[in-house]
Amino acid sequence: MMEDLKQQAERFGTEIRHGYVNKVIFKKQRGANHKIFVDDNRELSAKVIIIATGASAKYLGLESEARLKGGGVSACAVCDGFFYKGQDVAVVGAGDTATEETIYLSKICSHVHMFVRRNEMRASKTMQERVKNIKNVKIHYNTEIEEVLGDNTVGGVRVFNNISNKKQEIAITGLFIAIGHNPNTSVFREYIEMDNAGYILTKGKTTETNIPGVFACGDSQDPIYRQAVTAAGTGCMAALDAESYLASL
Structure with missing residues (x-):
């Protein structure tokens, strides 16, 4: 199923890249470009970042x-x-x-x-x-x-x-x-507001974080349900929130 979803995304022009993000620089100014660093040597910038890093079971x-x-x-x-x-x-x-x-x-x-x-x-x-x-x-x-x-x-x-x-x-x-989960969010801790366990805090019923243009979905911000269907739902929400943010610029 994931391979089918990947192929569908690619048909719409999505570029799939592989690597580990080990550093980020997020700007607090609305409309600013955010930076992520992949595998220490690749730097990417974008006005919108969607965090979907999930959580790892203990x-x-x-x-x-x-x-x-x-x-x-x-x-x-x-x-x-x-x-x-x-x-x-x-x-x-x-x-x-x-x-x-x-x-x-x-x-x-x-x-x-x-x-x-x-x-x-x-x-x-x-x-x-x-x-x-x-x-x-x-x-x-x-x-x-x-x-x-x-x-x-x-x-x-x-x-x-x-x-x-x-x-x-x-x-x-x-x-x-069933002894808990660790959200995979430590790389964002310098910039993004989180709860004591490391789950990203989002505003109200949106996927917005405290940084304009940075959105969070799935288990990275959900300490309760942790199911594929709920994660996919918030993924859709993040995409819509991101689209609305870009349109507002």
Whole structure:
């Protein structure tokens, strides 16, 4: 699908370039040219910049976890949960996102293990109560993952209780990490207003940032929904906002 979208954009004259933006210079004056620097040596300037850098899911940092990404390890239950319909899975996390994913998975999976690192959750009391009252959900407090088991696909996890240090292996086919995301916005921090977590702040119901001519869309400014369809929607909004801004000049 992405290749089809790329070809459509190119038919309308879009120039596709590859590289990493590692520096920007944004101007506060309306109508000014902004600069971006790609791979240290290419400088580009434009009156409009749309930031669509997304956010990266946080992972546990285990070698076995990294090896099995796409083979049973996921950071999005809504995206991948249906592949594990009728199977035993696990969720790692203690916040509202973790409880939401656990509730979603409990409706389609046989059994859901929830691993909470502390002796309590960070989720709202309402969400905690909802999870606790689901019959096919088992909450493991003070529990951390030592290793994800399996060769090419997830076959289980080895966990340990961080109080007693007791270890056990639990058979699962899907492992969902729900410990948060990091927005990919650090390169813009000098110029763009953000919240404490690094998500870009936009004005009202628009995609406008505090810098005239710079717009933000998708997960770079959305800490809540983080879905392809919502990101695409704000991408359309950013394009329309950008077009309106250019017309006003």
